[in-house]
Amino acid sequence: MTNPLILSDGQQAIGRRWNGGQPVEQARILGLARDALDFISATGQWYPFDDYRASRGHHGAPAITEERSTELHERLRKTEAFFERLLDDPTAADEQPGIQVILDALRFISSTRQHEAFTDFLEHLEANAQPYVMFAFDNREEAEAWLQKHPSPPFFAEVLIGNKPHDVVYERETNFRRLPRNRRLHRYLAWLQEFDPPVAQASFATLEEAEAWLMSQTHPARRAWVMIGGEFYLAAYYPNINHRALFPLSMAERNPEERKSS
Known part of the structure; x- marks a missing residue:
């Protein structure tokens, strides 16, 4: 059975970098990564995500798979680039498993073309709406x-x-x-x-x-x-x-x- 704690590894990596004095752009990047992990959880995609990681998740697939540019695509691109740099940072060696989970989550959403569903989820969170229902x-x-x-x-x-x-x-x-x-x-x-x-x-x-x-x-x-x-x-x-x-x-x-x- 897939391990739900896989996503919590990514959340912990985000939490270690979150601080009250961070730049606005970093807060947006970390927030999107957090929400990407929550999206996979809330939509019940534990098994598809686990299968993705087992088959393609670690092969560096690009996060953006569509040509058209949107605000979400740009945010995904910046977020992926941020965590790719962390993955190569020797001072973050202990966090690599969690960072890889975040990258896999971003790529999973894009490779499965769930931009519209993810946008809806982000709007739901922005509205402080009731728990997400499938x-x-x-x-x-x-x-x-x-x-x-x-x-x-x-x-x-x-x-x-x-x-x-x-x-x-x-x-x-x-x-x-x-x-x-x-x-x-x-x-x-x-x-x-x-x-x-x-x-x-x-x-x-x-x-x-x-x-x-x-x-x-x-x-x-x-x-x-x-x-x-x-x-x-x-x-x-x-x-x-x-x-x-x-x-x-x-x-x-x-x-x-x-x-x-x-």
């Missing part, structure tokens, strides 16, 4: 049928089942497949309550009215607060799967001290 299902039966039929499920990606968050657990060697619940959305809502205290952009008497409003939006924001029957809800939009959902703020996970006192 699929949404109406019910458990639908999700289980998808999981069992999928030739290679996205390992540890997040999916919604009836708008409740679940992880995709998949082990290729044994064909083990499960969809356990997770609480990332609950923790996110608690964090968002502090980061962006609820101010309703719209108010509705019933959930049905709010759902109709959300579905009617041509270009909804990735996240917005609304009031439904006197309770705050997060109106969430996932452009990558064109899914819209309403999450009650009451889902927010309280801290351990609050749970003890209740």
Whole structure:
């Protein structure tokens, strides 16, 4: 089974270079490298990335495989060049495994032509939006049928089942497949309550009215607060799967001290 800690090696290499006084350009480079690793993780591409590393990842494939120039292509080029220099730096010899993982991640995204998906992911992060989701299902039966039929499920990606968050657990060697619940959305809502205290952009008497409003939006924001029957809800939009959902703020996970006192 692929080792998820491979990506953490790259994150550690980034963390060792991150500092408050760094130049803006270096922060952008390190940030893009961090986000590239997170993209592979959030989209459940552990196995494809591992296969890429085993077959081509260490052969110096160029990160940019398309001729057209875009801002993302230029950022990828600068980020790759930065870490290529580090790879040749004798003072960074102990960090070479992590640096190589970063280079492989950048090249993997480009060689598989995932620039559009990566751009969407970056915009999702920029908006401080809800945890990234790869699929949404109406019910458990639908999700289980998808999981069992999928030739290679996205390992540890997040999916919604009836708008409740679940992880995709998949082990290729044994064909083990499960969809356990997770609480990332609950923790996110608690964090968002502090980061962006609820101010309703719209108010509705019933959930049905709010759902109709959300579905009617041509270009909804990735996240917005609304009031439904006197309770705050997060109106969430996932452009990558064109899914819209309403999450009650009451889902927010309280801290351990609050749970003890209740």
